[in-house]
Amino acid sequence: MTPSVLAGLTGAALVGFGLYGLILHPHPLRKLLAFNLMGSGVFLIFGIVARRGAAAGFRFDPVPQAMVITGIVVAFAASAIAVALILRLSESGHVTLDPEVWTRPSDGDTK
């Protein structure tokens, strides 16, 4: 098994674990974390496409690699917006995205 296939399978496993966490975790921040995990798995799979595309004297295909770099930054920007929305959501008393479960911040007199 070559390193790139191994890394690709790792990426596939990461997507699986990320999906599992994304669906099951009730806490929105945990969901976001799991989603980021999924994202990095996808990047890794794209990374082995870059590794396999070695040609023209390079040991990798620079185009997918450059796109992964762009992707990581965009993923961060999206995460930042998600965090801002989650914090805004928590100000209204919701902590989960599940409309049937309402929890309140327990730092005040609500405890």
Place this chain on the structure above:
Amino acid sequence: MSLLPILDVVLAGLVIGVAIFTITARELFASVVGYVAYGLLLAFVWIRLYAPDVALTEAAVGSGVTGVLLITAGKRLGALKNAAPEAQPGFAFKLLTGVLAALVASALGAVILMLPDPPPSLAPEAAAAADGAGAGLGNPITAVLMSYRSLDTMLEKIVLILAVVGVWSVGADKAWGSAPAPLRQQEPYAPMVFLAQMLAPVGALIAIHIFWTGANAPGGAFQGGALLAAMWMVTMMARLTDPPRIDTQWLRVALVAGPAVFLISGLAGEVVAGAFFAYPPSLAKPIILFIEAFMVLSIAAALPMLVAGPPSERPD
């Protein structure tokens, strides 16, 4: 040579192990710490894939800055560390989700094992771009980012600005124009202040070096900018500085500078070199470095503002 395959397997096992920990950890904080460690381990995998540029970005943005974002968010959520226990899903639902996740992962795995051979590649085009319009750039990644796919890179900077606008617009109407809440509410403690004072100047120098060397070696505007952003965040966490008011002129100029200079250079290319985002070959490298310098500035301003969050009303 026989050691490397073993290292690869160990590394893959570690990455998956830490990923599982991140998903299953009980505490939000533990899970975030796991995620940061995971990002750093992933950077090693990227190095093994001959992608040091991606490794630097993953370590700086994917793991570092995202980690700060999540830790800050977790602190601001305060008592909401863990959602209500009654929200925990039942066993059947867990099993179903597990099966679904395993199916998706195995489908992806099967695709990876069946990737076409010979693999498609854009490397020759990228090499031509590195030799042509991006002449003099020894780093093919920088050549692709700044020359071959420059429109993508410019639009990605605009995505960052849109994200900043999005984060700011979540704030209350009354708070508009004021500063985001400080990254730490408590009084700073001495070791943190000392760390910030020691680390920030060194880190800023390394950031500028990574940007400068990115023309020929692994590195570049993204990585340098992210490191510079991290140094600014370290000083903010030590409360040596506080986030600036969002209506400050210099902040807005810094945010827009990167894409603006990029766009103007691209439009100038239409006149001078005959195509949108084309550079005159003799001047390609200085122009690219000039654009990249402003991009570093924009990234260094945008990432901390994304972490700092929407403007908030101060008690003063």
